[in-house]
Amino acid sequence: MKEIPGREQEEALNRELKMKKKRGQDEVVIEVLNKVIEEMALSGISAEEGRKKDVAVLVGNQVNEVVNLSKKHIAYGERQAVVQAVLDEIFGFGPITPLLEDDTVSEVMVNGPDKVYVERKGKLTRTEVTFRDDQHCMHIIDKIIAPIGRRVDESSPMVDARLPDGSRVNIIIPPLALKGPTITIRKFAADPFTLEDLVSFGTLTMDMARFLKASVKGRINIIVSGGTGSGKTTFLNIMSSFIPEDERIVTIEDAAELQLQQDHVITLETRPANVEGKGKVAIRDLVVNSLRMRPDRIVVGEVRSAEALDMLQAMNTGHDGSLTTVHANTPRDSLSRLETMVMMSGMELPSRAIREQIASAVQLIVQVSRFSDGSRKVLKITEVLGMEGDTITLQDIFEFRQDGFDEMGRVRGKHVATGIVPGYIDKLKTHGEILPPSLFKLPPQVADLGFRR
Structure with a gap:
């Protein structure tokens, strides 16, 4: 001592x-x-x-x-x-330049001039990197936002931006940030992850990947649900790669970071208000406008507000096969979030009508999560069946069954099919997507434990 x-x-x-x-x-x-x-x-x-x-x-x-x-x-x-x-x-961008050039770093977080953190393999660590003072931080912020025509000052102290390589940036400055200018950079992968990468990481199994690929090709409306940093955008990007080349795709985001490889892609990005408080273009405006652009698919980076209503209406009016993400911790929570966001649209709709709209528009929910060991996994793949009374009914097709931690502190468990065949299997067949019944069979060792739905 x-x-x-x-x-x-x-x-x-x-x-x-x-x-x-x-x-x-x-x-x-x-x-x-x-x-x-x-x-x-x-x-x-x-x-x-x-x-x-x-x-x-x-x-x-x-x-x-x-x-x-x-x-x-x-x-x-x-x-x-x-x-x-x-x-x-x-x-470059001052003292954080080496961190942005480091391929092992997935996120850079500046919490004022003297505290800079990074995320590596899902874990946060503090670096020895520092800025000289607040003014130095503000100089680097100006270098980030000036080329894309954004501004940040006391009258507009928050801004979303992106770096030249596509990395997503969020900035918030005093007086809102009490300990100095705060910069959060979600790095843009120069070599985007593929489905095979996620399978090798243990994020999901090849059977789950095959099912999701068939669902996208079969024009199923899908929501990717998860918490902050759970990998929603990465997963959405990979799923969107399954959209056929001969379809017209419109992507809508606050800060463009999706990396679709198809040739026929229109990328739309929101715009904040100018100095006079005019000229703002929100996600909702872009969703409404996209319906006039003859899209085969609409991919919204994330629904956060009233645009949820327009997205659901698009899914219900011939734009099936659309994809989006939502912040929620469970599939059921994601539907509740959608209901709340539709209410924010100002439309005086009864709860049952909103739920019917959601149940008819959304067909599949993919729940992703980041675990304490930094790993990211698909927790559930859940089908939306429809309405029973005033409740939307769900059924899990695949799920991750956790079994504690190993001696290294890593999450232990396995992905399993629940034994339930999705109700839209016939729709997949009409699009030429044939899945064998064995894909959905409950593993014998799990069935022996009495695991049933």
Whole structure:
């Protein structure tokens, strides 16, 4: 017990030394950055990727000059770190640039200037990356939003944006964010996951994948339901890849991140209001407009509000095979969320009428979840059967049966069929999708345990 205070003091001292060293580097970075920008303006060198080598030489020379004039002792490795920091400020997004370039990082979270977290394999860890101050954070935010015509200030302190590679960005600044500008970046995968990848990860089985592929091709209306960070958009992206090439697809999102591979795709993105508070285009507006664009399929990145009514009406009026996602923890919750969102549309509809609309529009719900070990799995694939009295009836086709954790803390369990054949199997046949009855059979070892519906 006596060793703990000493160890804590040592750790605190190390942190203080690191911070002091970084402050010294930051001073050099700021001085070099100002001189380089001035010299670039005088010499006509632009901040384009093709001129990076020229700028790197310029930065290197300026670093040596500043260090020599200050008579500070900075090792070669530290000088190179300063050069890279300056290049990241000019060509990238400042101190978070290396995190954005790291393929193992799936999400970057800036909680103010001195706390930067990343997600790797579903786990959150704090990094040693920091910004100089709030102003430095705001400078990087401006670099993110300026190219796409978005704005953020005290009168409009929240914004959704995207990076040039398609990564999704959410920004919220003071006075709403009390501890400084907050940036959340969901990285865009340069090499998108495939269905085979998800099967190898244990997200679902090949039988489940085969069933979902047939359901998409058979023009079944599907909702992907799950919590934040559960992998809804990734799953939606993979499922949309099963849509035939000869169909016209319209995608609608707040920040475009779906990566459909088909040729005939129209990508629509919402727009916030301008400085005068005018010009806002919401998802609902785009859903309504998409119906005039002769779509075969409508794919909405996520329904959050009144657009749910328009989406359901589209699914009920010939645009079958449409796909969307919704925030919910269970298939039943996702239907309740849809009902609440329809009520937000301002239409004075009785609850039963709304439920009938939902039951006739939605045919399948895929529930995804992120577990404590960071893994993401399909929890249930649930069919919507229709109405019984005032209640929408559901039946599970596949589900994940958890069996605790292994010695490494990883989730243990298996995906199983429930033994129930979906009611729309005949509709799949009319689209040429033939599934063997064995696909839906309850495994013998599960049946022996008395697992029945």
